[in-house]
Amino acid sequence: MDLYEHQGKELFAKHGIPVPRGIVAEGPEAARAAAEALGGPAVVKVQVQAGGRGKGGGVVLVDSPEEAEAAAERMLREGFQGRRVNRVLVEERLPIARELYAAILLDRSTGTDLAMVSVEGGVDIEELARERPEAIRRQHIDPEIGLHPYHLRRLTGALPNELRDLVGNVVAGLYEVLTTEDATLVEVNPLVVLTDGRVLALDAKVTIDDNALYRHPEIEMLRSAFPIDPVEFRAREAGLQYVKLDGRVGIIGNGAGLVMSTLDLVHQAGADAANFLDVGGGASADAIATSLEVVLSDPAVRSVLVNIFGGITRCDLVARGLLEALERVQPTVRIVVRLDGTNAEEGRRILREAGHPMIVPAETMLEAARVAAELANAEAAR
């Protein structure tokens, strides 16, 4: 789960990392009042769970509360890169002398934490990493021993003396966020040095491990701040992994890898998927029925492809779930069904005997993708 900047900064502050004074605003008037409270000049920052805000117009320097109001109004109205925006962060404007970079993430290649401190920060950090990798100090931290002072000395060793302890304290705070809040990524870009010598986290990127949310109910509650599509909400409540996409072929499959592969095959067959939907392992008839309802609720869908390879999932239950769903919703588009694996024969027989006019059986995954793509394109051309 990716946190908003302001949520990340609240965690930072809780763990002793200095952050700018800031106020969250959910409307233009609130943004104006926030800028007034901060003394007039301010920075208005769009709150989205994504990077690239600085380059994309999501961060605006304003000189007055009126300008803050106008900036917030535009951000809330326009959204950011296709995402809905329902809040902005209004922060004090600070005199910056220098930009640095600090991050800790769980490094999947070693299974240990990897801390990084760079003598330069900002939007071109990836370019810096490629061109002058020595500018970024890296230190693995084995979870068995935790963070030690030598790690910090090593990480801050390329910085001027007066900055080493200040930056070291920030890294120690980041490590505390990582370990106590079950984060997999904490990143500060830029970490700024002010003209008065203070060091502050000007941004905050925090990703929390979804699998660990059961032991962090207070973080789970932060989710209520995210804008969510009602269809995605319904899918999540039913335990389905659903992501809306831009194409016309509705997709239902079991297992993320198989569903991704199905998306690829549909694309190769000349159409695009309207969604990603993984019903998960051991899918019940009811889960299949809900999946179909979720997929069909998207008006862009012109055909549906159900691709199931039964392992724990039983194809006979999938077939029954489909027929059950077809009693509840009256689809206006054809549903191509491909069943293989556990009880596939039985599942195919159930569908054959039902003889539902909207169901099109397919023998193979490749054929299913081709037929679903053709149906969608033909429907769209009408």
Place this chain on the structure above:
Amino acid sequence: MTILVDEGTRVVVSGITGREGRFHALRNRAYGTQVVAGVTPGKAGQDVEGIPVFDTIADAVEATGANTSLIFVPPRFATEAIYEAADAELPLIVCITEGIPVRDMARVASYLRGKPSVLVGPNCPGVISPGRANVGIIPGEICIPGRVGLVSRSGTLTYQIVHELTQRGIGQSTCVGMGGDPVHGVGFLEALEAFEADPGTDLVVMIGEIGGDDEERAAAYIAERMTKPVVGYIAGFTAPPGKRMGHAGAIVTGSRGTAQAKAEALEGAGVRVGRTPTEVADLVAAALP
């Protein structure tokens, strides 16, 4: 010959009295695997259709000579079961459980370093050596014995590709579902190394997906060390670009983790990469001696 599991595999199932544990323990036994014991704290002395249940893995090992741990317990107890199996010095631990917090797994990985136990998973379908032993949830009936090794990050996509191989009469030496979690046990590197050394394997299929840089590192290994042919597949060419948070991941790996980048890395190492599961099977058929 095979890797990881064979006729000598003697399985102890943690969580055997749970719904999934019971179902798959019995399915593995019906396949012909020696499922010799189960573990559920507080249920020692009971049995599951003749499989004796113990309080601890160490008790089970003493009584039955089990040498492989298969774990089905819920995520908050699963890492304890892995530690327990490692302390009982079992050479192979297969953890099926999905949803273990990644920091818990990082501590497990750290603990296992330098120890004799090999971990497969978590969040994986397990390991099967067709006709010899099935340890996990891969449907045995889609596999046939043969000389193609397979390693995959995915579950059902693995079944799809195995199915396509089997339909062409191409059997498998061992199929390893390494699982999709960020911190896991056996990965592409370890599996490729084992298949390279296995006289029963002529060719290896590796199935990757978007995210991380496991495939890129495997490509480097293949270019340097592998003599046997490798056929690859990557899922996720048209997957929605994840809302990438921050730069740290890209700085560490130097990769964007896209399917395109992975396929190019593998092809650069001489791997033939199929664009569909069907093409993977075609490439395997063409490359086999």
